[in-house]
Amino acid sequence: MSDVFDLSRGMTIGVSTSALALLMSATNVRAAEGQSGVIDEIIVTAQKRNESVQDVPVSVSAFAEEQLTRVHATQLQDYAAYMPGINITGGGSPGQTSITLRGVAAVGPGSVVGTYVDETPLGASNNYARATSFALDLMPYDIGRVEVLRGPQGTLYGAGSMGGLLKYVLKEPSTDALEFRAGLEGSNVSGADDPGWGARAGVNVPLGSSVALRASYFQQDTPGYITNAYTGKRDVNGLEQSGGRASLLWQISDTATLKVNGLWQRLDSDENSTVTLSLAGTDPIRARRDLPDLTTSMPNSQPFSKEVDYYSATLNWDLGWGDFVSATSYSKTHTVQTQDGSVTYGSLFPLLSLVFELPGAPFDEGLSKFNIQLDHEKWTQEFRIASSGDGAIQWRAGAFYTEEDSKNRQVVDATDINGVPIQGFLPYFAFAQLPSQYKELAVFGDVTFKINDRFDVITGLRWAANDQKFRQISSGAIVATANQPGESDEDVFTYAVSPRWHLTDNTMLYARVATGYRPGGPNTIVPGMPPAVEADELTNYELGFKSIFMDGRALLNASVFYIDWQDIQQSRSFGGVSGLDNAGDAESQGIELESLFSVTPGLQLGFNLSYTDATLKSSPPDLPNALGVQLPGVPKWSGAITANYSFTAFGGHEANIGGGWRYVDERYSEVVKTEENLAYALPAYDVLDLNADVQFDKLTLRLFVKNLTDERAFTGGGVTPDGLNQPVRLDLAVLQPRTVGLSIDFQF
Numbered sequence: 001m002s003d004v005f006d007l008s009r010g011m012t013i014g015v016s017t018s019a020l021a022l023l024m025s026a027t028n029v030r031a032a033e034g035q036s037g038v039i040d041e042i043i044v045t046a047q048k049r050n051e052s053v054q055d056v057p058v059s060v061s062a063f064a065e066e067q068l069t070r071v072h073a074t075q076l077q078d079y080a081a082y083m084p085g086i087n088i089t090g091g092g093s094p095g096q097t098s099i100t101l102r103g104v105a106a107v108g109p110g111s112v113v114g115t116y117v118d119e120t121p122l123g124a125s126n127n128y129a130r131a132t133s134f135a136l137d138l139m140p141y142d143i144g145r146v147e148v149l150r151g152p153q154g155t156l157y158g159a160g161s162m163g164g165l166l167k168y169v170l171k172e173p174s175t176d177a178l179e180f181r182a183g184l185e186g187s188n189v190s191g192a193d194d195p196g197w198g199a200r201a202g203v204n205v206p207l208g209s210s211v212a213l214r215a216s217y218f219q220q221d222t223p224g225y226i227t228n229a230y231t232g233k234r235d236v237n238g239l240e241q242s243g244g245r246a247s248l249l250w251q252i253s254d255t256a257t258l259k260v261n262g263l264w265q266r267l268d269s270d271e272n273s274t275v276t277l278s279l280a281g282t283d284p285i286r287a288r289r290d291l292p293d294l295t296t297s298m299p300n301s302q303p304f305s306k307e308v309d310y311y312s313a314t315l316n317w318d319l320g321w322g323d324f325v326s327a328t329s330y331s332k333t334h335t336v337q338t339q340d341g342s343v344t345y346g347s348l349f350p351l352l353s354l355v356f357e358l359p360g361a362p363f364d365e366g367l368s369k370f371n372i373q374l375d376h377e378k379w380t381q382e383f384r385i386a387s388s389g390d391g392a393i394q395w396r397a398g399a400f401y402t403e404e405d406s407k408n409r410q411v412v413d414a415t416d417i418n419g420v421p422i423q424g425f426l427p428y429f430a431f432a433q434l435p436s437q438y439k440e441l442a443v444f445g446d447v448t449f450k451i452n453d454r455f456d457v458i459t460g461l462r463w464a465a466n467d468q469k470f471r472q473i474s475s476g477a478i479v480a481t482a483n484q485p486g487e488s489d490e491d492v493f494t495y496a497v498s499p500r501w502h503l504t505d506n507t508m509l510y511a512r513v514a515t516g517y518r519p520g521g522p523n524t525i526v527p528g529m530p531p532a533v534e535a536d537e538l539t540n541y542e543l544g545f546k547s548i549f550m551d552g553r554a555l556l557n558a559s560v561f562y563i564d565w566q567d568i569q570q571s572r573s574f575g576g577v578s579g580l581d582n583a584g585d586a587e588s589q590g591i592e593l594e595s596l597f598s599v600t601p602g603l604q605l606g607f608n609l610s611y612t613d614a615t616l617k618s619s620p621p622d623l624p625n626a627l628g629v630q631l632p633g634v635p636k637w638s639g640a641i642t643a644n645y646s647f648t649a650f651g652g653h654e655a656n657i658g659g660g661w662r663y664v665d666e667r668y669s670e671v672v673k674t675e676e677n678l679a680y681a682l683p684a685y686d687v688l689d690l691n692a693d694v695q696f697d698k699l700t701l702r703l704f705v706k707n708l709t710d711e712r713a714f715t716g717g718g719v720t721p722d723g724l725n726q727p728v729r730l731d732l733a734v735l736q737p738r739t740v741g742l743s744i745d746f747q748f
Contacts, residue, residue: 089716092272103614114161152516187741
């Protein structure tokens, strides 16, 4: 449930981990014909057109399929650390994920980073669907590349992309040739009794000269390695991921193509990958371990599951004088999460039984579970048309519409220490439903003014209007009985201006001023509470430099930025009831650097570095947030050094060996307050990963080692309070221990 009405009371594993790193860089490297070691051009769709990543006047990285395979990526956290400026919260399993970019932290319930699959968005837009806590985290199989756009993308991508955009680009069907591929793997996770395994297969089938079909399926099982000291069970956090995809491409004519996609993914986690620490004194960072390594202590299990169904249809039509695109999508997401609430709610049973004068009072402290079920359906339609040719003025115009239906059901139960329901608190200790609807219409456009062959200016504008409705249905011992509607509407303008100057054919200097926003929405109807919260907005100022030099064997991209974030959506108390309000401003400033060097024809070295200073600069008196302290989930420093060596072995077969070392600075768990502070700092950590592969004709053997030194790094977490909001313990999500695996892939 969003911060607007959240029964979890801070139990959700919190904000964030990440790194800034590079593994074979965010730019592919391969030997161009006759030019060994030359950095290859990467084509991205960051600005909704195909162009070289080195020509885009935006700070953008692209992580390609080969790189995803080498790092054995099974979730965002496996590879996001290898791109600059993106920070990932670990919530205990894939899918329990928060994303921040450029210090725009996941404060408030709505998403601050947009998520797209190809041409269409996938994810909720409103405040009642918990988009912040459950960001799109696809298992990256049959994905051509992942693009990360840093800084607000409101003009082209609209609502919720104020910090940036995460874009999955799927592999396209091809009419050129029949292709089949399959793979098997086995792995060992330190601390797990059982092995992990995975299987995958994909096929591309030309169906004549104008039609092609691509289909794939995967199954990935990760063994558990966490022991629950309360129940005595070992390896409780087993994880299963599965999914498939089908895509049909139809070349209607020489000027028109239609692509239809279906994607399905399922995730089932038996338990969160979290460990329990007690609080030592008043400084949580000095927490001591009362339990053995990789151990939690929960009376109730905390399973998590997520189902994603996504369908899209994209028409591209070359009109001669312009290019027309129609992009349609439908998605359905079903999420179920259980959290153990015994410490928070079970401690209230004695007090509440006396307050309500229940028979048998006072009750003993007991057990409790907090269950949340989210269902989200989304339709989107975008039309856009762009001029063709290389004239002095190029333009693009478009319209976008989305209609979303969300259901949010939360239940807190109450049982005694043996799990027997407590009659005095039946049927629910707390119950709430928050059905909501979101509709948005937007029009946008941009114009590129080509001053000369080396200098141009891109200007863009977007107007968006949304209409929202919701209803709060609640009852229980700790929640007021209610059945109240709420609604809101608003319209927002965003803009972007990007001059760029090509100093040479391979070196570009650019500037960018861009705005972004997160939609507001209705509040519950309570005296003194504003009927709705307004959108919060930010402005990004950026200078960037992109260059390939040393005869194409070195790459250096750098940017400096300043972000002014105003009217942040935060939770406030109105007469004892929580609601949202626009409260406080923040700023983020920093430097991002990304580099790659071909030292020899076979050896590439990479170095990345990021510095982000993101702090609150104002806060209302009743929200005593500390000013000048780093925003949650944002490391000030992060970076990586990587290497990859390509050579021939075993009779001339191509082979690679590589690795990466990454460092992440300490991060706060939430906005730091000056009173009743439950915030804490996650310690800094560094991790070493290795990989190697060798190709034998149609077979490839791969060896991967994640977290070679078995670093016990905390990727997220939260203070668990008792019923009076006093801190009791830390429950921290932990980075997967050392994992060693071998895979075999066939392709023909």
